Amino acid sequence: MADIAYQSKWKVTPKAANYLYLGIYTDSGRFLFKNTSARTYMLVSFLSDANADLFYINQNLSKVSHSDLKFKQYVFANYKTKDQVIYFVCSKAVQKELNRTSFECARVNMLSNIEDFRIW
Incomplete structure (x- = not known):
């Protein structure tokens, strides 16, 4: 347009x-x-x-809300790695604690573009 x-x-x-x-x-x-x-x-x-x-x-x-910041903090403190894969697990308990839905947990790309990890 x-x-x-x-x-x-x-x-x-x-x-x-x-x-x-x-x-x-x-x-x-x-x-x-x-x-x-x-x-x-x-x-x-x-x-x-x-x-x-x-x-x-x-x-x-x-803009990032305080809730989003807490979620990012959790992800960066709890990610896992195996070979060239980096990931995190967002269990039901974590979802409840951080007030996140499974959809919100699945949309995360903050682990992308991290050197040495080709898959996130």
């Missing part, structure tokens, strides 16, 4: 620019995915010129 607005030379409101930037930022994995192109960055520049509040969006998506 941002590309259509850019190519069509539409005037984009700050609110629309925020929503478009939010989509780009999250779809690109916060610009960490390898296939994030120069075109993507050009469109972000276009949205920035339209007064998208990049800082506000980035800050709010990066």
